[in-house]
Amino acid sequence: MKETLSxxxxxxxxxxxxxxxxxxxxxxxxxxDFAFNTGNGMVKITSGKATVVKNEVLxxxxxxxxxxxxxxxxxxxxxxxxxxxxEHKGNWEESHHEYLIEQLLKNLNCLGKELCKADxxxxxxxxxxxxxxxxxxxxxxxxxxGI
Numbered sequence: 728m729k730e731t732l733s734x735x736x737x738x739x740x741x742x743x744x745x746x747x748x749x750x751x752x753x754x755x756x757x758x759x760d761f762a763f764n765t766g767n768g769m770v771k772i773t774s775g776k777a778t779v780v781k782n783e784v785l786x787x788x789x790x791x792x793x794x795x796x797x798x799x800x801x802x803x804x805x806x807x808x809x810x811x812x813x814e815h816k817g818n819w820e821e822s823h824h825e826y827l828i829e830q831l832l833k834n835l836n837c838l839g840k841e842l843c844k845a846d847x848x849x850x851x852x853x854x855x856x857x858x859x860x861x862x863x864x865x866x867x868x869x870x871x872x873g874i
Contacts, residue, residue, distance in 0.1 A: 831862035
């Protein structure tokens with residue numbers, strides 16, 4: 728049976744432990760981009776640096792996911808960025824599902840038009856995609872369960 732050890736580590740100790748683990752397997756910190764749940768928060772490794780994000784900061788801990796793909800992490804940051812850009816519009820908790828669906832479809836329509844262009848605007852594609860995901864998240868937050 729495996730023995731479980733629980734210890735408190737600071738960021739440098741986490742970086743050193745992960746670097747040693749990777750080194751023993753022929754990798755370097757700069758070779759990896761990933762994040763994992765520690766139970767108390769997320770540890771994100773990007774460009775050879777470890778970042779510890781406490782659950783209190785996350786506001787909703789990722790409990791069932793042990794590794795977060797870099798593309799998911801980057802997309803989540805784009806979603807948060809768009810939420811902040813539109814923060815002046817207020818919270819979505821009181822928004823009716825018909826309004827949220829209307830906004831999701833409006834962004835989906837704009838995304839579709841952009842994708843059909845010969846000279847696609849990649850920033851517009853990213854913004855619209857993040858907006859679509861945000862409206863879907865708002866619907867899940869208001870009407871779904873488990874988020």
